[in-house]
Structure formats: structure tokens, C-alpha cells
Amino acid sequence: MTITGDEPGATVVPYENGPLLIRGDFTLMTPDGQVIEPGRATVALCRCGKSAIKPFCDGTHKAIGFRAGSTRDSDPPRD
Ligand code: FES
Numbered sequence: 001m002t003i004t005g006d007e008p009g010a011t012v013v014p015y016e017n018g019p020l021l022i023r024g025d026f027t028l029m030t031p032d033g034q035v036i037e038p039g040r041a042t043v044a045l046c047r048c049g050k051s052a053i054k055p056f057c058d059g060t061h062k063a064i065g066f067r068a069g070s071t072r073d074s075d076p077p078r079d
Contacts, residue, residue: 010023011023011024013070014070016069017061019057020044021043021045022042024041028055038056043056044056045057047068048061048064048066048068
């Protein structure tokens with residue numbers, strides 16, 4: 001399956017050694033329900049944990065040598 005970015009809803013793409021890219025129709029919220037305005041239609045969310053502007057990526061993952069794959073490492077959980 002190829003993602004074009006025109007799909008309904010949102011797509012989440014884990015970039016190798018980098019952030020999660022979110023595109024489409026999404027709402028970003030804090031755990032207590034406050035909306036976080038992304039300010040753009042596509043956002044990069046930090047998954048290295050070191051960004052100074054969490055939940056957004058600020059590029060720090062490159063400086064710290066963050067390593068993570070872009071594909072699923074194991075089978076998805078079953079119900
Ligand atoms: S993934 Fe980019 S700063 Fe964390």
C-alpha cells in the first residue's frame with residue numbers, strides 16, 4: 001500500500017531514526033484534553049524524547065544519534 005497523503009483521516013509515518021510524521025485530519029491533545037494547535041497541516045512528533053518543544057520534533061534526534069526503525073519490529077498485538 002502506498003500512502004499519498006490524500007487518504008481520509010490521518011496518516012502516521014515513523015521516520016527511520018527520526019520523528020513520527022502526522023498528515024491529514026487530526027487533533028493533537030494533551031492527556032487532559034486540551035487541544036494543542038499544531039500550526040500546520042503536517043507535523044513531526046518527537047519520539048526520541050529529547051526535543052525542547054515536545055510534543056514536536058526540533059531536530060535534536062540527529063544530534064543525539066537517536067536510532068529507531070521505520071517498520072514494525074514485531075507482529076501487531078492480537079485482540
Ligand atoms: S524525534 Fe526529533 S527531536 Fe525527538
